Amino acid sequence: xxxxxxxxxxxxxxxxxxxxxxxxxxxxxxxxxxxxxxxxxxxxxxxxxxxxxxxxxxxxxxxxxxxxxxxxxxxxxxxxxxxxxxxxxxxxxxxxxxxxxxxxxxxxxxxxxxxxxxxxxxxxxxxxxxxxxxxxxxxxxxxxxxxxxxxxxxxxxxxxxxxxxxxxxxxxxxxxxxxxxxxxxxxxxxxxxxxxxxxxxxxxxxxxxxxxxxxxxxxxxxxxxxxxxxxxxxxxxxxxxxxxxxxxxxxxxxxxxxxxxxxxxxxxxxxxxxxxxxxxxxxxxxxxxxxxxxxxxxxxxxxx
Amino acid sequence: xxxxxxxxxxxxxxxxxxxxxxxxxxxxxxxxxxxxxxxxxxxxxxxxxxxxxxxxxxxxxxxxxxxxxxxxxxxxxxxxxxxxxxxxxxxxxxxxxxxxxxxxxxxxxxxxxxxxxxxxxxxxxxxxxxxxxxxxxxxxxxxxxxxxxxxxxxxxxxxxxxxxxxxxxxxxxxxxxxxxxxxxxxxxxxxxxxxxxxxxxxxxxxxxxxxxxxxxxxxxxxxxxxxxxxxxxxxxxxxxxxxxxxxxxxxxxxxxxxxxxxxxxxxxx
Numbered sequence: 001x002x003x004x005x006x007x008x009x010x011x012x013x014x015x016x017x018x019x020x021x022x023x024x025x026x027x028x029x030x031x032x033x034x035x036x037x038x039x040x041x042x043x044x045x046x047x048x049x050x051x052x053x054x055x056x057x058x059x060x061x062x063x064x065x066x067x068x069x070x071x072x073x074x075x076x077x078x079x080x081x082x083x084x085x086x087x088x089x090x091x092x093x094x095x096x097x098x099x100x101x102x103x104x105x106x107x108x109x110x111x112x113x114x115x116x117x118x119x120x121x122x123x124x125x126x127x128x129x130x131x132x133x134x135x136x137x138x139x140x141x142x143x144x145x146x147x148x149x150x151x152x153x154x155x156x157x158x159x160x161x162x163x164x165x166x167x168x169x170x171x172x173x174x175x176x177x178x179x180x181x182x183x184x185x186x187x188x189x190x191x192x193x194x195x196x197x198x199x200x201x202x203x204x205x206x207x208x209x210x211x212x213x214x215x216x217x218x219x220x221x222x223x224x225x226x227x228x229x230x231x232x233x234x235x236x237x238x239x240x241x242x243x244x245x246x247x248x249x250x251x252x253x254x255x256x257x258x259x260x261x262x263x264x265x266x267x268x269x270x271x272x273x274x275x276x277x278x279x280x281x282x283x284x285x286x287x288x289x290x291x292x293x294x295x296x297x298x299x300x301x302x303x304x
Numbered sequence: 305x306x307x308x309x310x311x312x313x314x315x316x317x318x319x320x321x322x323x324x325x326x327x328x329x330x331x332x333x334x335x336x337x338x339x340x341x342x343x344x345x346x347x348x349x350x351x352x353x354x355x356x357x358x359x360x361x362x363x364x365x366x367x368x369x370x371x372x373x374x375x376x377x378x379x380x381x382x383x384x385x386x387x388x389x390x391x392x393x394x395x396x397x398x399x400x401x402x403x404x405x406x407x408x409x410x411x412x413x414x415x416x417x418x419x420x421x422x423x424x425x426x427x428x429x430x431x432x433x434x435x436x437x438x439x440x441x442x443x444x445x446x447x448x449x450x451x452x453x454x455x456x457x458x459x460x461x462x463x464x465x466x467x468x469x470x471x472x473x474x475x476x477x478x479x480x481x482x483x484x485x486x487x488x489x490x491x492x493x494x495x496x497x498x499x500x501x502x503x504x505x506x507x508x509x510x511x512x513x514x515x516x517x518x519x520x521x522x523x524x525x526x527x528x529x530x531x532x533x534x535x536x537x538x539x540x541x542x543x544x545x546x547x548x549x550x551x552x553x554x555x556x557x558x559x560x561x562x563x564x565x566x567x568x569x570x571x572x573x
Contacts, residue, residue, distance in 0.1 A: 131566070
């Protein structure tokens with residue numbers, strides 16, 4: 001961090017976000033109404049904030065109109081990311097099985113056609129206890145599983161591709177109100193983009209972490225360098241006395257360009273809020289560039 | 305890839321077995337080699353030039369500008385390319401086809417598209433019996449691809465069909481989809497008796513007249529709106545009697561209960 005830039009009174013650190021390769025997929029959940037599709041999607045993406053303990057990171061990408069879905073009903077596009085294909089398969093099966101299959105009127109379809117095939121309805125079909133029926137329509141295989149409201153239709157597989165997880169922005173603000181306003185504005189701007197999710201609650205995480213801990217059993221612990229409560233206590237703090245609240249936005253995307261685009265609009269939203277709105281600095285989390293292959297330099301994002 | 309156009313010299317006295325004559329097989333040959341390509345005629349093999357004038361085509365299509373009613377197995381085991389017949393064809397047209405596109409601008413005799421496994425076959429006229437079914441003695445009928453018959457179909461259309469989509473824009477004969485294992489059949493006109501006889505799974509859509517329903521079928525009461533939209537939208541792209549399917553309601557009969565009951569007759573209201 002040598003030459004910070006100033007935009008609308010906000011300092012943009014000469015830093016970068018360090019992101020990792022992940023396995024990713026998209027599923028499309030449709031239902032009789034958008035309300036029921038949303039119920040299923042919210043449930044399926046619950047407890048999926050971080051791969052540290054959730055198994056996967058998942059979120060609602062966007063709502064789909066009836067003209068955008070295979071069955072002509074309203075739907076929700078959901079993105080899921082995991083550290084391995086095996087874990088992603090396990091998470092998709094559990095979440096679709098427990099949260100989509102169970103939700104009234106829903107059906108589930110592949111949201112990605114390319115890549116490696118990942119089981120979607122392939123194993124869930126056995127819930128039909130022998131009454132399930134396969135149907136190939138337009139070269140796509142579906143399973144029709146009898147349930148109490150009719151039948152649950154699930155495409156047999158969805159596509160699994162390489163994604164990028166861990167893009168991030170750190171928003172350093174004057175106080176809690178300012179930090180929340182900056183974070184909410186940035187998340188709102190990012191949500192307009194496709195192919196990305198912000199998996200934490202409301203898209204925002206207040207417990208940014210560093211790798212390692214003084215406790216051997218923990219792989220991650222609080223990011224003390226960005227904790228205002230530890231300013232003046234820890235040996236090295238990234239903060240200044242006027243920074244009293246920091247929020248982080250974590251971004252997972254299907255490609256490096258998608259994550260970069262989301263970070264770019266997030267920075268722009270923060271700059272638009274400006275120092276007058278209480279946002280003091282924008283920074284990013286990294287591990288010195290030694291762990292993740294994707295580096296998103298804030299200044300480069302600002303210039304592009 | 306070289307396309308060829310074959311024009312009839314004379315109507316053969318015996319039936320001609322055209323197996324081996326496919327767009328891919330002929331594309332790599334010179335004209336003289338195509339003329340020498342041998343086909344079955346009675347109990348002997350005869351050069352194609354005995355029956356056809358061979359000229360290079362404007363595109364990669366193998367085109368028969370000819371009446372082939374006495375020629376069997378046209379498009380037999382075809383595995384890619386385009387084949388057009390500007391007239392009628394004999395038995396086994398497109399049988400065991402694996403990929404590619406075949407168009408018959410006339411009608412086809414028995415066993416058209418039997419054991420077809422992929423690709424698309426369009427017949428502008430009619431098909432006789434056992435289209436989209438099995439080779440005699442075989443267990444599985446049509447097992448993939450799309451068969452579109454613009455005219456009428458004879459009896460046993462889709463017998464033992466296992467996979468794929470077969471459409472009849474006109475009327476279908478008796479025993480439509482008999483012993484069907486899976487797949488989709490759609491009929492735009494009337495249908496004979498015993499449709500779905502012994503079917504284990506699969507869907508038969510009646511976009512035209514209501515067919516006589518056998519006693520071994522039970523009414524389906526559940527709503528299957530998702531499945532119907534997926535299927536109806538796929539069928540609708542073929543137009544004609546199927547164009548409006550996504551906006552129409554359906555009634556279903558499930559059966560054949562004598563064979564497990566996982567098939568369905570879909571009556572479009």
